[in-house]
Amino acid sequence: MKQYDHPLAQDLQLSCLLYALSDPFRLEVVCKLAACQPQPCAPLQDGRPKSSVSHHFSVLRKAGIIRTEVVGVTHMNSLREQELESRFPGVLAAILAVARAGDVPA
Amino acid sequence: MKQYDHPLAQDLQLSCLLYALSDPFRLEVVCKLAACQPQPCAPLQDGRPKSSVSHHFSVLRKAGIIRTEVVGVTHMNSLREQELESRFPGVLAAILAVARAGDVPA
């Protein structure tokens, strides 16, 4: 399998970023990635079928939020933090801070 | 017409806020409001039919981003900046800063 295409930081759209993060599952994935990078998709599935998970990762990838690298048989995901920070200063950081704070486990 | 109901700051959801701002028209409305508050809906219509505009204002209202007060025959909208800042510190400010920077008129 070839490596993935990732959009250039300069081509990213704020609307797409916000949209991608407005889904609770995707936001959670991003939070978990922020806590532990890089990570394959599997541990983040949270009980969903692989095809759904794959869809969400693809949305995050197209929004420029994550980078996926094929390493052997696993696909390692990481956040494009520096690029996002230079393109959208403060945005991801503020969102992650709030999302983490809301993560109080019941 | 009665005044509107606005959700309490503590009940707001980050996902809803991000979702509301992920629509380019709504983001633009929020930017314009940030520049000039309070403002009625009419000057922000941007050529769309009233029913569409009303829908978008309602989404922003339900997400807790704007407050609408009925003043005579007009409905004055303003951002709930302080409340959003205390509920979601830094989020709106960062998004607005980026959105404004991208507002380079052609």
Added chain:
DNA sequence: CCGTTAGTTCGACTATAGTCGAACTAACGG
């Protein structure tokens, strides 16, 4: 009162996003 202004609500339509099973693909491991 009656017209006007400002915006909402309703309903029908369209488009898009998410969901998931099934078939597929790519690379590793023995």
Added chain:
DNA sequence: CCGTTAGTTCGACTATAGTCGAACTAACGG
């Protein structure tokens, strides 16, 4: 090679969001 692991792609379905015209509503202004 052949099975396994990890994830993608496809296609069908469902649900939700946005769009807009038409009818409505609330308050003002004369």
